[in-house]
Amino acid sequence: MSAVWPHLPALQVVLPLIGAFLAGFLRRGRTAFALALVVSWIMPFISAAMLRQVLASGPISYHLGGWEPPWGIEYRVDVLNAFVLVLVSAIGAVMVPFARRSVAFEVQDWRQAWFYCMYLLCLAGLLGIAITGDAFNAFVFLEISSLSTYVLIALGPDRRALLAAFQYLIMGTIGATFYVIGIGLLYLLTGTLNMVDMADRLPQAWPSQAQTVVAALAFVTVGVSLKLALFPLHVWLPNAYAYAPSWVTAFLSATATKVAIYLLIRFYFSVFGVAIDVNALPISEIIIALSLAAMFIASAIAVFETNVKRMLAYSSVAQIGYITLGIGLANQAGLTGGLVHIVNHALMKAALFLALGAIFLRAGTVTLDGLAGIGRRMPLTMAAFTIAGFGLVGTPGTAGFVSKWYLAVGALDKGWWVLVFLIVASSLITLIYVGRVLEVAYLREPAPEIAQADDPPLTMLLPLLALAAAIVYFGFETQWTAGIASTAAKVLVEGLR
């Protein structure tokens, strides 16, 4: 064990990578699933061990291949990315048992082994982005996760899934290329790709070469914002989420956008924030304006959507707005709220989309009309959906309330009470679309088509109920979410110049 211990950061990425390789060779979906299950359940233990170590004794720096940074690639784990690693790996582990039945229902037999291969590859990419301290390495992992994501989306049962995957491929590649251009400019300025080293050397270029620094900042921002679906760069998201297999939608909404948000935070606070005078630039204002636009416009579109999967996809765009609002506020409470919302939104959207996956398995539809009376046929599934829905609104007693509370405090710290009003107002729009679904599901008479529908098998029900329980638990017990997020936010905000 002691021989393995120092190599935990590498294992976090290498294990799913090897798992993906092996899953590609396994022709049978069942064996590939078993492999994915084992790998996914090892991941949270590794990340939790790293989080423990980081909280106890400060950042871990792992030198890949024994090469000293800044020449070699460094895996650097501090509180912020240990937090993100635990989130991604834990969500993956909780969700994987659900995949077996759902994927068997939605994906053809001979493609199932490939499905798990792509899932493991995507997991490796996402964990890689979160763990690496090297800007170019992050690009490679970004593309590993993106390419496997395109395949996962294209495996959706409808032919429109292919179109959605293609459109995402175009947008995603433009985003990744913008990111590389930004990194290229930073490399020209500093001669390094290591993020810590970059932050050390960037002040030499500021303000003498301010133009290039600002261009690099803009390219990185736009590139990463395309991946995290910041309004108005979100246009790929609704179709991709609506037509992907149910399980993929749940997994992506809980992890992929969150990891991209992490990357943006890393660049804003750990690279640009410490190196240059970011307050001289209108970044904060732009991010807050776009976040507010997302919160209101995307929520308003969600209200009128009749396909519930698409409705929740637009809701994701709106909820990402809350997270970026926390980034824009850039003070202790605001950033804590943003970081906590990364976790809380991941839990809520995973629960909501898994519930839809279960409904699709039993009722064969996810349109609003098709859900009529489903609450009486699938009581436990809809109970989980209801809890997550109220979490989305931000009802006290759910996790969603905690993040919105911190955001509101962050806004008040800046003296922007109008913003507090806007946060509450946008939550009310959320209540409208969540309420529409609940009204249809509970108050209407069940259609004859779903007379036979009942709650899904235990392997699907347990992940769903576990997520719902977590949403309530983290609504009361905030030590593991807000506590750690606040520690991470403190480091980031104090580092700002």
Place this chain on the structure above:
Amino acid sequence: MATLTSLAQHYNYVITIFLMMTGLYIVVARANMVKKLVGLSIFQTSVYLLYIEPGKIIGGTAPIINPAFSLYSNPLPHVLILTAIVVGVATLALGLALVVRINEAYGTVEEEEIFERDRAA
């Protein structure tokens, strides 16, 4: 005049940015999916140039330790771009594979016609 001279002296960057914009324009303006991918490839390729050009120093040699040489070219951009080329090839291959599947499912690779067929269905 000074701007023009400066542009002429940095003609390689002018070419890079021209290629970048050409690629991006094709992606946006063309509805044919294969052409979109061609544009995307041009866009990505221009970034390879953006990295490699500054690494080359006129008169610089390969970075080998030898007292006879003191001027070296930077080898790192080449290594980075080797990786980026692999990523670009994988993206193009996956994109074309998707286009093949779309053509099988819809019978066309023109975006307008695909939207029409989805509306009709």
